Amino acid sequence: MENKKDPANKSAQETYEVADEEVEEHCQADGETEVQAQKRSAKLDLYSSIVLFLASLYVFVCGLRMPINVYTGSDDAWYGAPGGFPIIIGGILMVLSAMLFVKSWRVVGGFHKEDFKGFTQTLKSSYAKRLVLVVGLLVIYIFVLLGRMPFYVATFLYLFITMLAFRKKNFAIWKLLIICVVVVALITYGFGTLAGIPLP
Amino acid sequence: LSQIILLLQNVVQLFTPENILLFLVCSAAGVVIGCLPGMSASMGIALLTGLTYGYPLQKAFIMLMSIYVGAIYGGSISAILIGIPGTGAASCTVLDGNKMARKGQGRLALNVATVGSFIGTVFGVFCLAGLTPMLQSIALNFTSVEYALLAIFGITICGSLSSAGDPIKGWIAGFLGMMISCIGLDPIYGYPRFTYNIVGLLGGIAMVPAMIGLFGVPNLLHELASSTPPADIANMKKEDKKEGGILWTVKKHMRLILQSGVIGTFVGAVPGVGEDVAAWLSYDTAKKTSKTPEKFNTGHLEGVIAAETANNAAVGGALIPLLSLGVPGSGPAAILLGSFTLHGVICGPMLAERSPTFIVEMSAILLVAALFMRFSGMLVCQVAPKVLSIPSEILMPIIGSLCIVGSYVIYANMFDVKVMFFIGILGFVLDRLHYPAAPVVLGVILGPMCDSNIRRALVASKGSLAPFYTRPIAIICLIAIAWSFLSQTKIWKKCMAALGGQIKKVFKRK
Numbered sequence: 001m002e003n004k005k006d007p008a009n010k011s012a013q014e015t016y017e018v019a020d021e022e023v024e025e026h027c028q029a030d031g032e033t034e035v036q037a038q039k040r041s042a043k044l045d046l047y048s049s050i051v052l053f054l055a056s057l058y059v060f061v062c063g064l065r066m067p068i069n070v071y072t073g074s075d076d077a078w079y080g081a082p083g084g085f086p087i088i089i090g091g092i093l094m095v096l097s098a099m100l101f102v103k104s105w106r107v108v109g110g111f112h113k114e115d116f117k118g119f120t121q122t123l124k125s126s127y128a129k130r131l132v133l134v135v136g137l138l139v140i141y142i143f144v145l146l147g148r149m150p151f152y153v154a155t156f157l158y159l160f161i162t163m164l165a166f167r168k169k170n171f172a173i174w175k176l177l178i179i180c181v182v183v184v185a186l187i188t189y190g191f192g193t194l195a196g197i198p199l200p
Numbered sequence: 201l202s203q204i205i206l207l208l209q210n211v212v213q214l215f216t217p218e219n220i221l222l223f224l225v226c227s228a229a230g231v232v233i234g235c236l237p238g239m240s241a242s243m244g245i246a247l248l249t250g251l252t253y254g255y256p257l258q259k260a261f262i263m264l265m266s267i268y269v270g271a272i273y274g275g276s277i278s279a280i281l282i283g284i285p286g287t288g289a290a291s292c293t294v295l296d297g298n299k300m301a302r303k304g305q306g307r308l309a310l311n312v313a314t315v316g317s318f319i320g321t322v323f324g325v326f327c328l329a330g331l332t333p334m335l336q337s338i339a340l341n342f343t344s345v346e347y348a349l350l351a352i353f354g355i356t357i358c359g360s361l362s363s364a365g366d367p368i369k370g371w372i373a374g375f376l377g378m379m380i381s382c383i384g385l386d387p388i389y390g391y392p393r394f395t396y397n398i399v400g401l402l403g404g405i406a407m408v409p410a411m412i413g414l415f416g417v418p419n420l421l422h423e424l425a426s427s428t429p430p431a432d433i434a435n436m437k438k439e440d441k442k443e444g445g446i447l448w449t450v451k452k453h454m455r456l457i458l459q460s461g462v463i464g465t466f467v468g469a470v471p472g473v474g475e476d477v478a479a480w481l482s483y484d485t486a487k488k489t490s491k492t493p494e495k496f497n498t499g500h501l502e503g504v505i506a507a508e509t510a511n512n513a514a515v516g517g518a519l520i521p522l523l524s525l526g527v528p529g530s531g532p533a534a535i536l537l538g539s540f541t542l543h544g545v546i547c548g549p550m551l552a553e554r555s556p557t558f559i560v561e562m563s564a565i566l567l568v569a570a571l572f573m574r575f576s577g578m579l580v581c582q583v584a585p586k587v588l589s590i591p592s593e594i595l596m597p598i599i600g601s602l603c604i605v606g607s608y609v610i611y612a613n614m615f616d617v618k619v620m621f622f623i624g625i626l627g628f629v630l631d632r633l634h635y636p637a638a639p640v641v642l643g644v645i646l647g648p649m650c651d652s653n654i655r656r657a658l659v660a661s662k663g664s665l666a667p668f669y670t671r672p673i674a675i676i677c678l679i680a681i682a683w684s685f686l687s688q689t690k691i692w693k694k695c696m697a698a699l700g701g702q703i704k705k706v707f708k709r710k
Contacts, residue, residue: 041634045369048633052372059379059394066391079658082386082393085651089378096372103368131425135625138420138600142621146604147614159597166424166593176594183598191605197251198612199605 042107043115045100052097060090130166137162151199152188156180203560207329210557210564219262220572226263227569228576230270232587235278235286235580236595239419241271241475241532242638246411249539250606257543261562264539266569268532272475272515273317273573276508277584280309288531289475289511292483296496296503303499307581312501314577315449316457316508321570323461323509324468324516328523329563331469335524339549344657345667347526347548349677351650354527356684357470358534359639366634367688373635377643378650380405380623387652400615407538409607409620410644415535416603417624418631423592453505456486464510468517474530474638475511475518482510516566523547523559526649531638538645 066083078084122128137158145154159180167176191197214223226248233244244267252260275290280297293313300309342350355378359370383394384404395401450457460482467478486506487496496503518529519536526548528534540547551558580587607620627637661667668674686692 044633052376056379059382062394066393077659077663079663080388080655082389082391084655084658085386085647086379086382086393088654089375089382093372093375093379096368096375100368100372127425131421134421134424138417138621141600142604142617146617155601159601162424162597162600163593168591168593171591179594183601187601187605191251197254197605197609200608200614200617 039107042104043118045104046108046111047115049097049101049104053094053101056090056093056097058090059086060094063087063090133165134162137165146200151192152184154200155187156184159183203329203333204326206557206560207325207563207567210560211567214262214564214568219259219568222259222262223266223568223572224576226266227270227572228580230267231274231277231573231577231580233267233286234271234274234276234290235584235587236590239271239599240287240415241268241275241289242411242535242641243415243419244268244271245532245535245539246408246415247602247606249411249535249542250408250609252539253542253609257545258561258565260539260543261565262569264536265562265565266572268536269321269512269515269566269569269573270576272512272532273314273321273508273577274580275511276313276317276504277310277577277581278588280306280313280504281584282588287475289479289514290507291476292479292507292511293504295483295507296498296500297507299497299499300501300504305499308501309504310581310584312449312504313508314574314581316460316505317512317577318570318574319450319457320461320464320509320512321515321573322567323458324465324513324519325563325567325570326516327465327469327513328516328519328566329560332520332524332559333552335520336549336552339525341673342525342549343667343671344653344660345671345674346677348650348653348657349668349674349681350525350527351646351653353677353681353684354646355639355643356681358528358531358642359636360684360688369633369635370639371685373630373637374639374643376630376635377640377645378647379643380410380640381644381647381651387648388655400613400619404648405619405623405644406611406616407542407645409616410623411535411538411641412603412607413620413623414627414630414637414640416599416606417621418628418637420596420600420603421624421628422631423596449505453502456490456502456505457509459485459489460506460509461513464513465517465520467510468514468529469520470529475514475532478514478517479507479511482506512570516563519562519566523551523562524549527646528642531641534638534642534645538641541645 063083063086066081066086068078068081068083141154141158145157148154160176163176163180164173167173188199192199230241230244233239234241245264248263248267252263255263271287272289275285275287276293276297278286279290279293280301283294283298285291285294297309297313300306355374356371359372359374360367381404383401385391385395385402386393392402463482463485464475464478467481468475483496483503483506486502487493490496490502492500492502514530518533520529522528522533522537522540524547526537526546528537537547545551545558546554603620603624604617607616608614627640630640631637657667658664669678
């Protein structure tokens with residue numbers, strides 16, 4: 001009888017499957033089987049394909065609305081029209097998103113009310129809350145702080161507040177302060193002064 | 201031979217005190233970037249591209265190539281010590297490297313990975329210097345038709361191979377990048393497309409903010425939001441100094457090194473395939489050809505050598521189509537294409553005419569970068585456990601500030617920083633939905649090339665599509681595009697498996 005467990009008899013395909021097995025183990029560790037993970041991914045694909053289809057339809061229509069000949073306004077020489085490329089890309093993306101929709105529909109089997117419940121649960125998760133905080137701090141840094149105060153002040157504030165917001169409880173604040181000062185000094189002096197790079 | 205002499209002359213010229221310092225610092229930075237999980241070679245190059253803008257060409261490329269080579273190698277350090285690959289290219293190294301570290305052979309695994317990476321890079325460099333001019337002479341026959349098709353091929357092949365198991369998503373990502381590239385004045389008539397009367401958008405989406413947004417911001421958001429705990433570092437024992445040295449490794453594993461070098465270079469040279477596929481293919485071949493295949497995936501030295509030699513040989517390989525055709529061989533090479541364009545170097549068949557010594561200069565830089573990678577790699581290995589224990593809540597905000605500096609620096613314009621932020625949010629959404637980022641970047645880079653060449657070809661043929669299917673090189677490109685699509689279908693895979701079975705049967709009978 002052929003010993004299938006013998007590593008010497010493993011097929012080439014098995015080498016590549018090691019990574020997949022590790023992913024499966026990881027999924028199972030999170031209390032989610034591989035099939036469940038596949039279904040969850042297919043659900044996301046289903047909705048993302050609709051959004052993509054609509055976006056590519058918009059690009060396609062915008063391409064059609066662009067003038068055919070920019071200078072003369074005539075309809076000859078359609079092949080040089082600025083809208084040609086968006087039409088091609090929009091068309092290809094529409095086909096691909098339709099393919100993705102069909103593929104994920106076959107796995108999921110349609111729209112379900114539970115999907116929306118899952119979506120609202122995801123929004124309430126600690127990951128989502130932390131994500132909003134990260135994005136919020138980045139928005140404040142880019143759109144509020146930078147340009148209204150010197151770069152080093154804005155960067156110090158961003159670094160210190162972000163590190164403070166996400167620090168582990170046993171990490172001392174004075175250590176954070178030192179890290180922020182050193183990093184700001186390195187970026188401002190190293191890039192701005194030594195390397196002569198313009199800073200925001 | 202003259203090419204090799206020229207290469208060595210260039211190598212000697214690179215040894216100035218200033219260059220040595222640059223090589224040392226940047227290759228060490230590359231190794232650190234590579235070894236930190238969540239950061240990649242692509243991200244390192246994207247971050248540094250903006251910062252090298254004001255530097256002379258040679259110094260800028262020394263920095264970029266050192267980061268590239270260092271980061272591809274650096275991924276192996278975290279793969280061996282904590283079992284998490286720092287880069288995708290090192291994912292194969294985990295299989296044996298981490299098991300060796302768990303057995304207390306971590307230092308030996310690191311030494312061998314360093315030597316393998318060094319030899320792999322050197323092998324790739326010689327192939328780069330030798331093969332690129334040959335490929336360029338073929339590419340001189342390319343017209344607008346071939347360039348347009350080549351850009352589409354780049355997108356489809358990159359999409360096929362960079363998406364884990366779902367090529368449709370890879371293709372969508374690539375064409376989404378091309379869609380982003382439509383923003384701004386059109387390259388032929390200067391007609392504003394998708395600009396919505398926003399002056400900043402007239403110039404289009406700049407490459408560097410797009411690259412930083414797609415590679416930097418998603419990592420920053422995910423790492424901070426998920427609060428990953430610091431990794432568990434495997435214990436390391438001091439080995440016999442003879443083991444793991446360059447001479448010891450070459451003497452004991454000469455055939456394996458050569459085999460992995462060849463596989464790495466040629467897989468790297470296939471547009472869009474990249475270092476990670478090279479490592480897996482080399483590992484698989486090493487297992488098949490080994491006298492002890494049962495030892496693989498149990499902490500076997502040959503597994504580490506095969507993976508690490510191939511992924512670094514793929515660096516040189518990935519530059520072959522990049523420099524000769526203008527189509528990158530891997531994800532980081534796609535970012536490099538953007539960096540080259542930013543520095544005024546237009547890759548493709550005309551490169552040899554515009555700057556005849558460029559390829560040799562690049563090969564020389566890569567060769568010296570490999571040398572310094574070996575030294576800085578040995579140094580970083582000593583401090584790696586400390587580097588790997590930097591918590592993400594400290595590291596990621598610093599990366600955030602660097603992303604902003606990197607995207608601002610090119611045009612000293614805050615609009616680019618805002619573009620980087622919005623593309624970063626898009627990149628994060630795509631990342632969570634498992635769409636690969638590399639094809640998006642490639643789409644942004646190749647979009648204008650594809651747009652202008654399709655329309656130029658159609659204008660030249662007065663609207664006829666005949667040149668697209670009558671010119672010999674165009675037919676090859678069309679077949680390649682069709683193959684990149686068809687090879688992902690189940691029918692094709694079944695046919696190929698059946699064909700393989702039949703061929704095996706015929707050989708067995710003989």
